[in-house]
Amino acid sequence: MNFSQLQSFVALADTGSFTEAAYAINLTQSAVSHALAALESELGVTLLERNRKGVVSLTAVGQKIIPHVRTLLAQAESIEQEARAAHGKTSGKLRLGSINSIISPRLLASLLTNFQQKYPDMEVVLFEGAMQEVGEWIEDSIVDVGFVVLPAPNVESSPVTTDELCVLVPPGHRLRTRSAATFKELREEGFIMEKSQCALHLLQRVGFGTSKNRPHIRYQASDSATILAMVREGLGITLLPRQMLPQKLEGAIALPLDPPQPLQIGLGIRSARVASPGATLFIQTAQIWAQERDELF
Structure with a gap:
């Protein structure tokens, strides 16, 4: 087996498409197909299978083998x-995992700009997903480094910044004049939350989650902009990290929680012992970036 075959295998597993896999690793579709066939022939197993629509998925043995392949490619x-x-x-490639509903676009863009200015020859490939997904990507070597909410089990993490969980209510809401919102008050409310485990994590931090304290989720949406628009219309309230709010918050009021709910944000890697130089430099850059803004906790 060779690296081209292994890269083709991983690209197909990640994209589910021969066309997209070929584009991702800068090969032709024919080359990707031949690489996969050669790898499967050498190993004597079928790693991927296609359905009628041409979508590629891992076989059972492919699922067992791919973590080892990812680790091998990351080490290379x-x-x-x-x-x-x-x-x-x-120089080289850095695969970075970011949490959609936790890491603000402004924070991510500012940090990436700072990193690229310092290390212009480092190529950053961004992976975005839910909090649990990013943690699994770190463990499985799908990403070299990823944002995590501390404490983060099963990964080695370094603190970077801190955020605060807040509740958003429409202007006419009964809590609009309060200096902070308590869990008891939130139990009576209908929520608009994202369709992700991150949303459940935020609700659990406030106190929801047990059979007696289940939140009333009135609506679920796929992005924060839609949720904010629904809050403005009075369809419910939501929980968001403060840094996720737009710079000019119009048509809604952000209230802190009582007691306060800080979100400690860090960067996680699988192991410092085998971390790539790019991952180490990214963490160092992020910590310096945060110190310059007095955000390091």
Whole structure:
């Protein structure tokens, strides 16, 4: 087997498409198809199967093998980056995981800009998902480094910044004049939340989650902009990290919680012992970036 075959296998598993896989690793569809066929022939197993619509999915044995392949490719990238670093060069690929409903676009864009200015030859590939997904991506070597909410089990993490959970209510809401909202008051409300486990995590932090304290989720939407528009219309309230709010919040009121609910944000890696130079540099850059803004907790 060779790296081209392994890269083709992973690209197909990630994209579910020969066309997208070929584009992702800069090969032709024919080359990707031949690489997969050669790998399956050498191993004597079927790693991927296609349905009638041409969508690719992992077989049972493919699911068992792919974590090992991801680890091998990640280690190969680390070896190449270490070799370049020995010659004073910083280049290569960094796979970064970000949490959609926790990490604000402004924070992410500012940090990426800072990193790219310092290390222009590092290519950053962004993966966005829910909090649990990013944690699994770190563990499975799908990403080299990812944002996490601390404490983060099963990964090695470094603190970067802190945020605060707040509740958004429409202007005519009964809580609009309050300085803070309590869990008891929120129990009486209907929520508009994202369709993700991140939303459940935020609700649990406030106190929901047990059989006696189940939240009344009135609506679920796929993005924060839609949720904010629904809150403005008085269809319900929502919970969001303060940094996720637009710079000019119009048509809604953001209230802190009583007691306060801080969100400690960090960056996680699988292991510092095998982390790529790019991942280490990204964490260092993020911590310096936060210190410059007095955000390090």
